[in-house]
Amino acid sequence: MDTETLLTRFVGELSVLDPVAVWAHGSLAAGDYQEGRSDLDLIAVLPGPVTPAVAWRVALAHARLRALPLAAGLHCTYLTPGTADDATRRHLTWAHEQLFRRPVTPVARRELHTFGRVLQGRPPGALLPPVSDRELADFVVRDQRDYWRPAVDRAPLWTRHVWVDVGMTTFARATVTACEGRLISKREALDLLPGLGAPVEVVEDIRGRRYGDPAPPTEEWTARRARLTRDYLGPAIDALTASVSYD
Structure with missing residues (x-):
């Protein structure tokens, strides 16, 4: 399946950043994913501050995936253990083939706690506070x-x-x-x-x-x-x- 190939490559590309965890939420985790139509909604938790050098490595990792089918729909937001608690904080995000910042909303956080898929590392419950x-x-x-x-x-x-x-x-x-x-x-x-x-x-x-x-x-x-x-x-x-x- 193209989706699993892309996810495997993505996790491999992130290995240089030594992520604490990589998770999927949205339709991919909820069981309503339609390959070629649904986006891939991912969260990566990095071990340290997201410096300009780290942002450059993130962009490079995504650029290396561009030739793969479905890569344009792969979106990932990058947290750190020290920045994960605040649902209003804007985090480095790759989506729509560019870098910008956006929050991990309470909906995404509840999805992660309820049915999030762990692609690598620690589970969401170990790093994200619950959503009331x-x-x-x-x-x-x-x-x-x-x-x-x-x-x-x-x-x-x-x-x-x-x-x-x-x-x-x-x-x-x-x-x-x-x-x-x-x-x-x-x-x-x-x-x-x-x-x-x-x-x-x-x-x-x-x-x-x-x-x-x-x-x-x-x-x-x-x-x-x-x-x-x-x-x-x-x-x-x-x-x-x-x-x-x-x-």
């Missing part, structure tokens, strides 16, 4: 309020597959997490969305791209899908954030 249900719920509701709700008003975004797919599934997942304190997969989110009032034709369009082999959409459907998605998500997010107490 309240912390998790507060995060997903704030994310819907502060990131996704303003994005709904930016109409051009929603002509792109990724915004429709991630926006809809993230809303369903956030609803379950905020109300029930548990994480669900994208497959489960798609099953739940019609019951949450989502337009069925949009849900089936997402399902077809993730699990099937659909024909390219027409311009007419792309425009209609964008309108249906925005008309649904705006009020749905407003209702969720109004009904759930958060800090």
Whole structure:
């Protein structure tokens, strides 16, 4: 399998940095991974400070993988034991074929504790503090309020597959997490969305791209899908954030 070949090569490339641990979360760990369609969401814990020299070695390790199938979808955030506790801290990250900084969110941390896959080294429970249900719920509701709700008003975004797919599934997942304190997969989110009032034709369009082999959409459907998605998500997010107490 191309995925396992890539993961093996990646762990090997990181050996020069002597990582304390390398973990997978997201769909790869949760059992809903679709090769060639899902990203590879990884975390590496390095032993010491992430200096400019270390960042250069990280970039070099990823550059050496570029010829491998699926490498463009391999994303990894780099922690150290001394920086792992703070869920708001931004860490060196390789994603979308570039280096930048972003946090390891409470959702990613809960995924790691619940079903994280250890690729090398120590398990997540030995290095990451647990995430409380309240912390998790507060995060997903704030994310819907502060990131996704303003994005709904930016109409051009929603002509792109990724915004429709991630926006809809993230809303369903956030609803379950905020109300029930548990994480669900994208497959489960798609099953739940019609019951949450989502337009069925949009849900089936997402399902077809993730699990099937659909024909390219027409311009007419792309425009209609964008309108249906925005008309649904705006009020749905407003209702969720109004009904759930958060800090």
